[in-house]
Amino acid sequence: MIYTVTFNPSLDYIVSVDDFMLGRVNRTRTEIIYPGGKGINVSMVLKNLGHDSHALGFMAGFTGQEIVRLLDEWGVRSDFIRVEQGISRINVKLRSNEESEINGQGPAIAEEHIRQLYQQLDRLEDGDVLVLAGSIPDVMPDDIYMDIMKHLSSKKLHIIVDATRDLLVNVLPYHPFLIKPNNHELGEVFGVELEDKEEVFTYAAKLQERGARNVLVSMAGDGAVLLTEDGQRFESMPPKGKVVNSVGAGDSMVAGFLAGYMEEHDYAKAFYMGLCAGSASAFSEELATRDEVLALMHSIGK
Ligand SMILES: Nc1ncnc2c1ncn2[C@@H]1O[C@H](COP(=O)(O)OP(=O)(O)OP(=O)(O)O)[C@@H](O)[C@H]1O
């Protein structure tokens, strides 16, 4: 079974505004609400790709209830731990001449809630996949993903981590199966700005030296690169298309990679399916569907 954990789910309020102006009353042209948070997006795209998963994490208040309801409607099984205080975030995604985002902090999670998560994770079995994705509420220590990996280290799991800075770096000694920073997040770890693919490979290799098994680095409109544990290197520009809504493109890439890997245990298939799932989400209002992903793979000869 695949499990995703989203510590900090959200309702994504995606609005488009023509010529947004700071300091003025702006009116939306379109508005839509989706359940969000990185692990949740991974679960939703996996569902679209034909793979069931179990979404775990924490939720609070009326927004939390709505996230669970929307996931249920999507056909994603979830078992979120309810936090009594505060509400799950509403993250604002503004589409105008540029894309801007305001992401909330999320409710505080108490020791007791973490204990409940550990109880759920103790049910994982050898061969299961665990996706730890997204930010954690501000008040939490940034070694929580590491602690979870340490706790589960006696099991043979495939653990995927999509996080930034210390939250990501701390897990490396526990050999995550896959990490997926974007090029800016990878650069941030080393205090450099990375645009060029060769440089990205160099720094991805440094994360492998520190313990990551496979390193997938997304580069938005410039595609992605992958360094595998068996020494293969893949790089590609994305398929062609018009960007409509890139929220969740990175999560779609993680879901596509996972689906491709599970279907054929082949890194090439995983890489291209990840790449095209990212682009398919970026090219449509909603998250990628299987047909869209396969059509884009076909368009690049994969
Ligand atoms: N403008 C674009 N054109 C084509 N493909 C894109 C574009 N933006 C994203 N993608 C696809 O999605 C993948 C992931 O995108 P990106 O690098 O933006 O991830 P991310 O920064 O983790 O995104 P997010 O945090 O919004 O989920 C890219 O590698 C690419 O395949």
Ligand SMILES: O=P(O)(O)OC[C@@]1(O)O[C@H](CO)[C@@H](O)[C@@H]1O
């Ligand atoms: O604040 P975080 O946890 O880093 O990111 C949260 C978020 O921006 O990530 C998803 C897109 O990747 C959105 O659904 C969600 O709003």
